[in-house]
Amino acid sequence: MSTVDLSSSPAGQLTEKMGIEITSWDPEKLVGTMPVEGNRQPYGLLHGGASAVLAETLGSVAAAMHAAPERIALGLELACTHHRAGRSGLVTGVCQPLHRGKTTATFEIVISDEDGHRLCTAKLTCILRERPPGDPKS
Template structure:
């Protein structure tokens, strides 16, 4: 099971110009005070940006996150978190994306994600 499956993150839209994800809040997402752990906001933002960034890279290359800055604006206790990510810059080497996280149309967090376009790893591991 990968991280997206484990957390219950759904890919609603993935294009070069926009990514939309959703995640119903579950008990496993909460920290001890009953609110969604801030790391969940960052995972959602970086995941959305990474999916979009990888839709923009040339064959044989991948986009990997190199920096994420997340602003937690409103505590989340329940509901469905929606994420919308759009690119500010898509270059040959770097991409910068903005993510907005909402619950019931209320902005709960924002994030800026920088990704680097690098050669895809070769899978020559022996098992």
């Protein structure tokens, strides 16, 4: 499986700026990576907000896959627990469903470093809404 092309979004979007790539996807597990370089806080460690962006990106894509084509997914709540610092290389997020219903979908996203150490555990809940009339993707 190749990477998901996030370039169909308008240029300069957050996923592009953060260097996020989705490397594997199916209904039970979605995987993506993000470099630590360029996503650090002033102490030289992976920024917690960058981990949150990776988590929300993966969870939102998974929710959109579940909701499509009739509905769209919108982030409702994101909670992140940061366990240890990322220092270099790539971090990998693994997103798995906790609940996939008609009106909400919840996913757990575990972010690890290249040595397999868990850096962050996140939970994202998305609300699923009908696609707006006239939406070009309907």
